[in-house]
Amino acid sequence: MDIEGLREAITRNPFEPFSIQLADGRSIAVKHPEFVAVGKRRAVVIQDDDSCLWLEPLLIVSLDWPAKKSLPRQRLARTQTATVNLIVRVVRDGRSGTPVPDGGRAKTSSQARHVLAMSRPSAIPSGTGVLDLLWDA
Known part of the structure; x- marks a missing residue:
């Protein structure tokens, strides 16, 4: 050599x-x-x-040189996904209501977001997303 x-x-x-x-x-x-x-x-x-x-x-x-170790498939798949904590609150007439029943019509709403923003932010755990829905009864 x-x-x-x-x-x-x-x-x-x-x-x-x-x-x-x-x-x-x-x-x-x-x-x-x-x-x-x-x-x-x-x-x-x-x-x-x-x-x-x-x-x-x-x-x-x-x-x-030693062969490079590749990540096991299961571990690789786990590293490519993320866990999302999500709180879904349904707003009916400006107040928190019950979850949307099956077949109910729900849509995102800036009004619902506004109502949720007025609620206590300390009640929502850190790192948790909030999905605001407006339920038309």
């Missing part, structure tokens, strides 16, 4: 840990770019036990 390939691997931004595969079958883990020094013709790798390993570029077979 060309020494330039090793130099590019340690200067990647952002750095991704990789392993150096040698011709004799050994695998050297590179967890941080500061553990590798690349010269003109050789490289030095500092291992976990603080020992130094001098590498000749001709002995490097490959540089391997």
